[in-house]
Amino acid sequence: MVIPHRIAEEFRQNLLNWGRNNLINYPWRKNRTPYRVLVAEILLHRTRAEQVVPLYNSLLSKCPNIFSLAAMDIEELRRLLRSAGLRWRVDLMHRMARMIVDEYGGRIPERKEDLMELPGVSEYIASAVMCFAYGHPEPLLDTNTVRIAGRVFDIEIKDSSRRSKKMRELMRSLLDIEKPDIFNYAMIDFGKKVCRKRDPDCIICPLQICSYRRRFAGTLVKK
Template sequence: MMEINKKEESDISFRIRNIILAWGEKNMRNFPWRHTGDPYKILIAEIMLHRTRAEQVNRIYDSFIMKYPDIYAIVDAGPHALKNDLKSLGLSYRGDMLYRLAAQIIEKYDGNIPDNINDLASLPGIGDYAASAVMCSAYKSPAPFLDTNTVRIISRVYGIKPTDSSRRSKEFKMIMNSIIDSSDTRKLMFSMLDFAAIVCTHHTPECSVCGLNRDCIFHKEMK
C-alpha cells in the first residue's frame, strides 16, 4: 500500500522533472540575474522581484547594477536615492528595506552575504523564497523555489487547492523536493517559473500543449 503510493509518487515527480527540464531547454527565459553566481546581484534581483513581474524588473536591472555595483554602493546612496531608482517597480518601502539589508550585511557579516539559509532569511526583506534563491543560484544548494508560480503547477497537477500559505507549507515543500531530486536545481527552478508564467498561467492555461496534462488533475477535471 505504502510502497505503491510511494512508487506512483516518484513516477509523477520523475515525469514532472523531465518534462519541465525538456521544456526549459527550448523555452527558458534569459534574464541577467540568472547567469550570475554573484550573491549580491542575485540578492538585488530578489528584492526587485518581490511581488513584481520579471519583465518589469528586467527593464531597470542592468542600469541599477551598473549604478550600484556592490553592497557598499547601496549604503552610500541612502534610502531616498534607492527608493527613487526603484520607483517604477512600486512597493516603495523596498527602498528602505534594501538600505537596511545592505547596512545589516556590512555590520553583522563584514559585507559578506551569508551562505546559509537561516542567516539569509533573518535579513530584512529576505524571506524563504529569496533565501532559497540565493542558496541555489549563488551557493549551488538544492533549495526549492516556492512562489505563486511553482505552487500553481504543483497544486494543479496534484489537485491540491492552493491557499495563501501554500508557498510556506511543508506539503508543497516536500513535493517540490521530490521533483528536484538530484537534478540541476537552478535550471529546473527557472524552467518551472517560466513554464508557469508561459504555459501553466493563472488565467486560461495552455493545457492542450502542456506536457503535464496527462498527469494533471486540474486538466482532467476541466475536460
C-alpha cells in the same frame, strides 16, 4: 502527500525538457553572484519581471556590489527605484546592505536562517539566493509554482499553501537535485507561459500526467 518516485521523475524530466528551449533570458540569470541574485529577487518581489529589467540594470550600474549599495545615499536609491513603487522595500534593501557589510564583512550569507534575518528577505528570497547563487537544492514556493503542483497532482491550493511545510516537502521531492537552478527557472517560466493562472495551455503542455488535464480533457480547445 507523497509523489511516487516514477511520477516525480516523469514530471521532472518533462519540465526540464520543456525548459531546454523555453527559459527566459533575464539579465539576473547571467553572471550570477550572490549579490546580483539577492538584489534581483528583492526587486522581483510582487513586481513583474519585465518591469524589473531596467531597474535591475540601473541599480547594478550604480551599485555593482554590496559595499556600493550600502554606501549609497538613501534618497538617491529611492529616486533610482521609484518606478517600482513600494518605498518601504527600497528602505529595507538599504538596511539589508548595511547589515551585510557590518555583520558579514560584505559576504552574502548562505544559510537560510541567516538570510531570513536580513531586512526584507522572505523565505522565498532566501531560498532563491541559496539555489541560484550557491547551488543548493532548494524548492521555490510561490503562487505560480504551487499552482502547477496543485493542478498536476490534484491538490487543493490555498493562499497558505506556499507557506505550508507539507507543500515544501512535496516540492522538494519534485526538484532536480543535480540542476536545481534550471528546474526552478523552468517552474517559474512554465507558470508564466504555459500553466498560467487563467487559461492554462493544456493542449500543448508536455506534462501528460496532469490531473487537471485529465479532468478537463473533453473541454480543452486548441488556441
